[in-house]
Amino acid sequence: MTQSIRSIIPVLARAGFHYLDNAAMAQTPGLVVEAVASHDRTARANIRRGVHEMARRADAAYDAARQSVAAFLSAQADEVVFTGGCTLALNLAAAALAEGLGPGDRVVVSAAEHHSNLLPWLMLAKRKGFAVAVLPVGPDGRLDLADLSMIDGRCKVVAVTHASNVTGAVSDIPRLAEAAHGAGAVLVVDGAQMVPHGPVDPRALGADLYAFAGHKAYGPTGVGVLWGRKEILADLPPVTWGGGMVAALDDDGIEFLEAPHRFEAGTPPVAQAVGLAAALDWMGRLDWAEIRAEEMELTARLLAGLAEIPGVRVVGPTDLAARVPVVSFTVAGCHPHDLSHVLAERGVAVRGGAHCARRLMTALGLDEGCVRASLAPYNDRSDIDALLAGLAEAIQVLG
Amino acid sequence: MSELYQQAIKDLAAKGSERLAVPDASSTLDNPLCGDKVTLDVTTADGRIVALGHVTKGCLLCKAAATVAAEQAPGLPVAQAAALADQVRAMLKGGDAPALAGLEPFLAVRPHKSRHDCVLLPFKALAKALASF
Incomplete structure (x- = not known):
């Protein structure tokens, strides 16, 4: 298996090159590079509402990319939000959830979090007045789940990594989901280091929101995904505003589109999404x-x-x-x-x-x-x- | 043989240092990317550096650069010592080396942009400590 995969990653043909920095960025198969290039050669146009041929192709490609991500996650397409990366996906999740938080509320993170799943909460806590509590880790870096009492009625969000970017330890997401949901909290999972190692079913795991990056999953840079349960996304407000996310706008107010479009203001990373879809489709064919x-x-x-x-x-x-x-x-x-x-x-x-x-x-x-x-x-x-x-x-x- | 880790760099890095007991100015700087941290003290008299002490936790390049700063800054006018950070930065970018002994081994760092901050950190800490003068 290794050799057949290796053969389609162009950069790995270099003699004497041993790439072991995949947690920062994975190498990408030639088919992904070609998918991005092909899109830009044959379907480069802005999406939504364009009536010309290229726009129709771009719309179809972007919709198909969303479907590919959904298939990889055993999810539905309207549960998939494209973002500019995992950091932006986690920031989106935090900012949207924090709109409903305030003094007296608590967000629980873990000591193993990448800054992308820690700093948004710390910064938003200053602005909104909620507390951030930290689940400890044991000596081997695994989350210490012996005492989950901080996930109580005050706790509104639990935000944890699926797999540590330092230790490689995989968190017990089902157990954290049970605790979070028992307390009425939403479970946000950073899947950046898990997705590169095979398809994930965030719903089955018990996650409510699940983020990952394209560039760690053999796809392009500049694209990431925030998956969310339909009922969770439906209740979250958009936190960036611009073109392509408004259903109605007049003197009486603004009505936003349904998810996922309400979270994708402006021109999304279309070619990158197409490349990510190629990467995930490829991953889906592997044993x-x-x-x-x-x-x-x-x-x-x-x-x-x-x-x-x-x-x-x-x-x-x-x-x-x-x-x-x-x-x-x-x-x-x-x-x-x-x-x-x-x-x-x-x-x-x-x-x-x-x-x-x-x-x-x-x-x-x-x-x-x-x-x-x-x-x-x-x-x-x-x-x-x-x-x-x-x-x-x-x-x-x-x- | 590593191009960077010449014996001269290792010898400089191996030299220890301590904080000064009664500094006229101090500073602490760290590099958040790698955890290098320099805590530096200086004493001055008549507009010149008299002594420089430091505690440096970091890579060999950072420790070696801190040793050069500690050994070469005493005697320099404060303004000249404070300017070293900019001069060393320029040297690393390919410019001339400042008139300071001990910097020659660091010329090998020039092609390694990600390591420039390792060398610069002690000199930036020195400039920060001298900013109040």
């Missing part, structure tokens, strides 16, 4: 049971290799249970930036730093951040072995 088995085999190989290097501390779970193939680590006496740099000189692309998760860094005692290796279905043993060999060399260079 994810086989891919997951391969991903976990490589994760085990990486964890075992790291365990043999003196001074290495794996940040996050060291087992394969409920995780995605994202592995972070530190090396005693070596700064993550320096390690990443030396690895890059050896053709191994990883990422060092705080990974936009300062709160998690603090919780795990990582003042200087960590190095993250993140896998995708096109990675193979050679990538893991190159990382481990490069790491041993890097430690020598930096020592």
Whole structure:
């Protein structure tokens, strides 16, 4: 499976190139690149209400893209909102939900959140007067769900990551959904790191709103998705305003279109949506049971290799249970930036730093951040072995 | 052999430093992307830097640059020391190196834009500390 996938990712043909920075941005298949280019060659026009041929093609392509996303999520098309990315999807969710929040209300996030699912809530809390409480993590970075008492009658929103962008730990979304819904709260899930590892059914998980990014799911940059239960989206107000989202406008007031259009003011990322649809359609044709088995085999190989290097501390779970193939680590006496740099000189692309998760860094005692290796279905043993060999060399260079 | 991590850089980074007991000015700066953090103290007399102490948590480049600042800033006029950040930035972008000993190993950082801030952080912290003069 790995080799057949690898063969359609143009950049991976480069000899000696080991791309393990997929959690930041995945590489994209040639068919996605071609889908975007083909759209711009043959159907480039603004959507909605155009009557000429190109506009009709653009409308059809955009509608089909929404349908593809819906199919990937086992959802309905009118539950899919296109955004400019996952950050914007999460900001949309937060801003829309916060319209109904105020003093006395509480939003619960976790200590494992990417800043995209933390800062919107912290900033909106200042403006609207609600409180933000933080679910802790255990020593391995997994959410500590032993005490969910903060998800009570005051709690109106629970906003958590599906899979950590640092530790790879997968959150127990069904359990959080049970707690959130038991308290009458809405569950927002950041799926940025989960979607790249196979189709997701957010409704079955118990999510109410679910966000992910195109560029991490083998699609283009500049596009993301906010999925929402129809009944949730119907109650949320738009938070950006402009063309294409108004049903009526006169001196008596403004009437917005139904979801998802009310949340897509202005020209949406049409070509990017088409590219994302191509990526998700492609993902939908893959055997994810086989891919997951391969991903976990490589994760085990990486964890075992790291365990043999003196001074290495794996940040996050060291087992394969409920995780995605994202592995972070530190090396005693070596700064993550320096390690990443030396690895890059050896053709191994990883990422060092705080990974936009300062709160998690603090919780795990990582003042200087960590190095993250993140896998995708096109990675193979050679990538893991190159990382481990490069790491041993890097430690020598930096020592 | 790494192009960046020459022995000179490693030797500079390995030199320790401490905060000054009674500074005339202090500053703290961090790089939110990677967690580098410099806390820096200076004493001055007659318009010149007398001593510079610092505690730097960060990568080798940041620590090495902090050592250069600590070793070379004493004796400089305050205005000249405060201008080092802009001069080092210009050097990293391909311009001339400022007249400050110890910067030559950092010329290798020029092609690595994402690492410029690592080198600049101590000099920016110095400029910040001197801003009140």
